[in-house]
Amino acid sequence: QPRIIAVANQKGGVGKTTTAVNLATALAAAGATTLLIDLDPQGNASTGVGLAWAARAEGSYSLLAGSTSFDAAAQPTAVPDLWLVPAETPLSGAEVELVEFPRREFLLRTSLEPVRAGLTAFSYVLIDCPPSLGLLTLNALVAADTVLVPLQCEFFALEGLSQLMRTIELVRRHLNPPLGLEGIVLTMFDRRNNLSELVAADARGVFGRQVYDTVIPRNIRVSEAPSHGKPVLLYDFRSPGSQAYIRLAAEILKRERAH
Amino acid sequence: QPRIIAVANQKGGVGKTTTAVNLATALAAAGATTLLIDLDPQGNASTGVGLAWAARAEGSYSLLAGSTSFDAAAQPTAVPDLWLVPAETPLSGAEVELVEFPRREFLLRTSLEPVRAGLTAFSYVLIDCPPSLGLLTLNALVAADTVLVPLQCEFFALEGLSQLMRTIELVRRHLNPPLGLEGIVLTMFDRRNNLSELVAADARGVFGRQVYDTVIPRNIRVSEAPSHGKPVLLYDFRSPGSQAYIRLAAEILKRERAH
Numbered sequence: 001q002p003r004i005i006a007v008a009n010q011k012g013g014v015g016k017t018t019t020a021v022n023l024a025t026a027l028a029a030a031g032a033t034t035l036l037i038d039l040d041p042q043g044n045a046s047t048g049v050g051l052a053w054a055a056r057a058e059g060s061y062s063l064l065a066g067s068t069s070f071d072a073a074a075q076p077t078a079v080p081d082l083w084l085v086p087a088e089t090p091l092s093g094a095e096v097e098l099v100e101f102p103r104r105e106f107l108l109r110t111s112l113e114p115v116r117a118g119l120t121a122f123s124y125v126l127i128d129c130p131p132s133l134g135l136l137t138l139n140a141l142v143a144a145d146t147v148l149v150p151l152q153c154e155f156f157a158l159e160g161l162s163q164l165m166r167t168i169e170l171v172r173r174h175l176n177p178p179l180g181l182e183g184i185v186l187t188m189f190d191r192r193n194n195l196s197e198l199v200a201a202d203a204r205g206v207f208g209r210q211v212y213d214t215v216i217p218r219n220i221r222v223s224e225a226p227s228h229g230k231p232v233l234l235y236d237f238r239s240p241g242s243q244a245y246i247r248l249a250a251e252i253l254k255r256e257r258a259h
Numbered sequence: 260q261p262r263i264i265a266v267a268n269q270k271g272g273v274g275k276t277t278t279a280v281n282l283a284t285a286l287a288a289a290g291a292t293t294l295l296i297d298l299d300p301q302g303n304a305s306t307g308v309g310l311a312w313a314a315r316a317e318g319s320y321s322l323l324a325g326s327t328s329f330d331a332a333a334q335p336t337a338v339p340d341l342w343l344v345p346a347e348t349p350l351s352g353a354e355v356e357l358v359e360f361p362r363r364e365f366l367l368r369t370s371l372e373p374v375r376a377g378l379t380a381f382s383y384v385l386i387d388c389p390p391s392l393g394l395l396t397l398n399a400l401v402a403a404d405t406v407l408v409p410l411q412c413e414f415f416a417l418e419g420l421s422q423l424m425r426t427i428e429l430v431r432r433h434l435n436p437p438l439g440l441e442g443i444v445l446t447m448f449d450r451r452n453n454l455s456e457l458v459a460a461d462a463r464g465v466f467g468r469q470v471y472d473t474v475i476p477r478n479i480r481v482s483e484a485p486s487h488g489k490p491v492l493l494y495d496f497r498s499p500g501s502q503a504y505i506r507l508a509a510e511i512l513k514r515e516r517a518h
């Protein structure tokens with residue numbers, strides 16, 4: 001049975017896609033067959049693993065709408081043991097369209113039944129969410145076992161955390177009781193900037209061990225990698241960004257074994 | 260008659276709020292009485308001008324729902340000649356709630372009738388949008404005369420531009436025919452990072468003079484200012500960030516006079 005993790009934060013630009021793509025790659029490299037689901041209409045995760053727009057005919061929109069099977073929506077990527085359910089163009093209209101559907105928050109969870117039942121080879125499923133708490137993110141939170149929260153080391157990002165935690169609690173109470181917090185990962189940490197230290201200290205003060213020891217540094221190679229259609233692990237393996245995501249994967253695997 | 264400008268981009272974290280808050284402050288400092296409308300449930304623009312959550316009883320949600328008048332929703336800020344319509348907590352449910360309303364895309368435009376009719380002292384209205392192309396951003400695009408697009412100098416942000424332009428074109432064709440492009444402003448430009456140069460060259464290649472000459476540099480003082488509840492112009496007037504937003508205001512005022 002795979003572990004299904006929603007990578008979510010309604011604050012924009014905090015490193016959700018970068019974390020989903022590179023953590024998925026690092027988990028696959030560690031031998032855990034991984035599925036990445038792109039649930040953001042921007043389609044950045046699909047771009048981040050090098051999939052052209054022309055190759056995104058079936059994906060997460062078709063799954064939500066129930067117009068395709070899971071097998072048709074998932075495809076292999078250039079990264080060994082990493083599979084992708086891409087985001088197709090119609091996903092941008094889904095938030096409004098899905099409002100009328102019965103059990104609209106359960107559409108993704110239902111479509112992932114074969115995965116949840118252990119009928120596929122996946123050990124991990126990561127869902128990249130859009131920057132909002134609308135129906136797409138709700139679908140991810142209902143389909144997931146846990147939530148991984150990238151937290152950019154900036155003030156606005158810290159301010160938004162309480163809103164996200166309230167939403168997770170609401171989902172736990174009304175839609176998905178076993179939903180847990182996988183952890184909080186500090187991203188774009190800049191040693192030269194006091195603010196990063198302040199935000200990190202604040203987050204650890206409130207969330208303690210739920211914040212990973214591994215911190216992702218701000219690293220130019222990370223932001224260059226998507227323009228080459230590659231996770232940073234493939235673009236520049238030795239970069240501080242790649243090494244941080246490899247350590248993050250190791251920490252997540254270690255914590256899971258400990259439970 | 261004021262100029263109503265939507266500050267929009269569905270890509271997250273590109274500097275929408277930072278641009279809306281600091282450009283509004285610079286326009287007010289230049290003698291143009293300005294209104295800032297916070298249409299993002301995160302409420303970052305309200306925080307950015309120093310308004311406590313307790314003081315956000317009436318604002319953009321009440322305007323959309325039609326439960327308050329414009330006069331009750333707008334309040335002065337600590338910045339002379341800068342007024343704010345804050346984002347209240349219920350705004351986070353508005354995207355789903357508004358779907359059922361008749362003329363759901365025109366709710367903001369209708370509530371701003373007194374402003375549009377020149378019955379208020381405002382010369383400029385800036386609307387800070389959330390990172391999505393849902394009903395809140397659509398309301399802003401329908402209420403606005405023009406759209407100001409902050410473009411972060413990163414690859415994912417550039418990729419998202421065509422989706423935004425398509426949406427603006429759809430709104431122009433079906434909902435708000437005179438909607439124009441105010442301009443594209445390059446944000447978080449980092450001289451040490453090749454990627455910034457590449458993105459800037461690409462954007463100017465495609466959009467030409469629609470990209471402002473003024474470029475906003477990545478500047479730590481800009482990201483520190485919100486934790487002090489102040490626009491960067493008040494937090495550190497001499498910083499490169501403040502000076503860039505002052506130049507941007509001057510360029511916008513100059514371009515408007517030229518038309």
Ligand SMILES: Nc1ncnc2c1ncn2[C@@H]1O[C@H](COP(=O)(O)OP(=O)(O)OP(=O)(O)O)[C@@H](O)[C@H]1O
Pocket residue numbers: 011012013014015016017018019040044129130131187188189216217218219220222223224226241269270271272390413414415416
């Ligand atoms: N550690 C890092 N160092 C440098 N740049 C980074 C890092 N992590 C992410 N970035 C860059 O910052 C920008 C925002 O990251 P990303 O797009 O992953 O965030 P997001 O939360 O997925 O955004 P959105 O809210 O739009 O979905 C991207 O251009 C990305 O390349």
Ligand SMILES: Nc1ncnc2c1ncn2[C@@H]1O[C@H](COP(=O)(O)OP(=O)(O)OP(=O)(O)O)[C@@H](O)[C@H]1O
Pocket residue numbers: 010011012013131154155156157270271272273274275276277278299303388389390446447448475476477478479481482483485500
């Ligand atoms: N020129 C700059 N230099 C340094 N930091 C900046 C700059 N502009 C914005 N920032 C910081 O980058 C982060 C993202 O900016 P901001 O929140 O304004 O983007 P946004 O597009 O409004 O995000 P969202 O999509 O969540 O609404 C913030 O923490 C902000 O303080």
Ligand SMILES: [Mg+2]
Pocket residue numbers: 016017018040044129130
């Ligand atoms: Mg993303």
Ligand SMILES: [Mg+2]
Pocket residue numbers: 275276277299303388389
């Ligand atoms: Mg914002």
